[in-house]
Amino acid sequence: MILTAIIAFLIQVPDTLDASVVRAQRRVSPPVEKATREVLERAANLAEAIRDFSGVQLRDYGGAGGLKTVNIRSLGSAHTAIFLDGVPIDNAQNMQPDLGRLDVEDLETVELYTGQKSHLLQSAREYGNASSLHLETAEPKDRKTVMRLRGGSMGTMAPSLSHEGRIGNNLSGRLRLGADISNGRYPFHVTGPGYDTLMQRENGDLKAFKASGGLWYKPHGGNYHLTARLYDSERGIPGPVYKQSPKYPMSLDRQADRSISVQASGTQELSSSLTLLARVRYSSDMLDYLDISELDPSVSAEWNYHLRSAYASVSMGWQALPWLHISGAVDAQNDALESRVDARRTALFTAASASVLKDPWRASATLQYQITDDGYSFLSPALLLDWHPRRDWEFGATVKRSCRLPSFNDLYYTNVTSRSLLPEKVWQMSARWCWDRSYGPWHFRANEELYHNRVADKLIAVPNGSLFRWSMYNLGMVSIWGDEIHAHVSWNNALGITARYSFQWAREDGNTFQIPYIPLHSASFNLFGALDAWRLDIKGFLTGSRLTAASTRPEYRLAPWTTWDASISWHSSRFNLSLDIRNLLNQQYQIVQGYPMPGVNVLMTLAIAL
């Protein structure tokens, strides 16, 4: 087809894929960031795999069991939707799931789209997000059984076993079992004007069990995929570190989770120009939180939450003309949360999109409309334009309006007064260029994206007079101006360096200072070298100082931090051995106020193909 060259350049479509798959995966512009299998194999979880992406601020509460979420381009974590094989896996209670719980071992790619995901054929939920992370599971190929043993500091033990292979001509499958165990204990320093005290993080232990199974069926012109996942865990909640009477521990709280999900998706080519895409998901997430008084462990309160979600989506793509693609989608989602207060929401999403692909131009206009039975409706338009004047140059621009609805937590658990909350609305505008070129063994890539975001009706929790009564309000407008620069050089896939820099100017209207937790400057560096069976990776992260409250006073400022991680690995046809040293220089830092991060820590991984 007319665009094969461009698409192959962009996504390097493996030639084994069917036409329908290619059609489903075709897109107008590339993702902003992408992690491939090589990176994913080395990451302990999704948070670790994407934390060096441009524009991503990882919010990490520290330790194996500490909550990990991402905030992209200063918009807040609730604006980033997460999709697993195209199916949304976000959570109606608190929006973004814990990225620390998401395994990346069986993923093929993780892609980040800020603004609009640009695939030609997608579900209605895939429109209307300010940014989205797309996790794509690797398709099983040849029969293999892999046992992985991972262990190290903080009593970490993370064994896993996976078996995959073909069952018939068109059918393949994978089964995976894994566990994460950690005592979560690590030393940290608290420092102030005239003190530096060594303390120990306690009650951060984690025991998690994970199981997943998948089936892939690929008849002619179709591609079907069924996955089931289980996550069962019990952990301590260490809470923030602050001054506590030496008589008492910092926290004794416990949390147990059990999540089960089943999802299926299918793409079928109906004719040479029509493709159908359907996706369904059911999930059940149980959370039991035990608030134990640190003053008297016999006194406690138990909070149970049981969230059930059902989701279905149908989309149709029509290649109307060789250069014109039109698609439409309808999704429905129902979320029901059972707790001391029940909450429900049924939402209907519809979307339409038209994409023009005429060399050297690519453009796409999309419109998503969502309506819910609890009184929300929102229209989210987006425009994408890409110009590809030469093979090595590309220019693009995006304009988009999106929103995030108040979560169940916002509506029911913080808000005691009867108050109708508005969705938080975002306008996004961005312009980008990319230069990508190879000279013999050398590969160069440089890109930059300038953006402006405008957030209206920001959702903020405000205490209403007492400890017991917090209310949510729609308050304030935020302006964000940002710049992301990314440069990469590599030689023969044996030596490479990537540097990323991000500038984020984010201010609430009327304020002369940055919004909390957003650094003005942040950067990351990756260096890798490979020789025969050996590979060395060095990663550096630099984050500027941040405010923990909308105040310029020094007592509400978090210090800038830098960390360096190193990883060395060796592989043979059957063995893969790696040693990871994180926070090499034993930097003491906090990403979230009151949550000290671990100092230097070590992780060893041995993978054996049985």
Next chain:
Amino acid sequence: MKKLSLLVFSMALAAAACVKIENTSELDSFTGIDVEVGDNGAMTGYRLMILNEGAYPNMSTLVILDLTGKKYYADIFSQANPDITQGIGNTANDIDHAGGRFWVLLNGSNQIVGLNSYTFKEEVRLDIDSPRSIVSDDKYAYISSYGAAVYGGEAVNGKVYRMDLKKFTLESIEVGYQPEGLAILEDKLYVANSGGYNYVHDNRVSVIDVATFTLEKNIELPVSNLNMMRIGKGKLWISTYGESTWSQDSGGNWIANISAPMALVALEANGTSKVIEGVHADKITHWGSTIFAIGNNAEMTGGHDLCLYKVDASTQKVEVIHFAGTDLARVAYPYCILVNPLTGDILIADASFTGDSKLYCFSTTYKEKWSVTTGVGTGHLMIYGF
């Protein structure tokens, strides 16, 4: 060294206490920033102390505002005690001056700290479970405590601690659920119980005999979820947080209902109580024979009509001043109020828990005189003389 008298007017104290202390005040050794607060001649020899609770887990901060020197001394505790690990502590819930020291209750840290009146050096630190409010007499300080209760857990009685101001020994007795405000009237200590952690809130005022430190009785009020307590014209004035409940409508949707508004109750020593009509306030203070209260007049209908209520403690006549239409409207979230006993000016903190709060000073005719940016969660004010 010269002899000075130290006068304290605070939200917690019913009347100005007079304490003699040797030494001179030395703010010169601290770093202050210049603030625009206009002319405050009447405040010569007096300072304003501001307590910022901080948003969990941010540290609380204690601030001195010198209105005549026009200087703001931020985080005076860390300035005076730079080597004390983790500073003053977390979630400061009340402040008092007793036995020659400033006392700060640290709810999150489960401690009370005693500071030197002039150097602000930490001199005493004691463990008290979840302390909330403090009052004192010549010999003792009384501190209400939630005890080990947790929100939504089983009902656990709160406590009142008695601290000897010389020996720093502690005794405690059990009172109602989640005790809040305290007041001493005619040799009795009164404690307002909220029960805010329970599904059924508490409506009892615990009465403790000061001489024997024993619980004498509980007085039930016609309203529950009791909050602050003040004394005016021989009566106790008690505010409430108001009541809210959740219910499901016919369609299964959950609706929040405010089943009872915030209220103000006058309680006589003989146990008779009266709800003051038309006053919906949770924050109260007093000046002379007037009770000043702040609340939301439209709370029952889900509206936001902030009001200042002035209640004559003798006649119980109520004057309602709507924030809207006056300079008071500059305050979005009034979190604490103090009437300056020297000038009659009304000090109101517009608290923020995500950023800086702002402290406003309004004249007796509700005109803004000055305002200063304070820290996170400005919750308690005190004026002291030296």
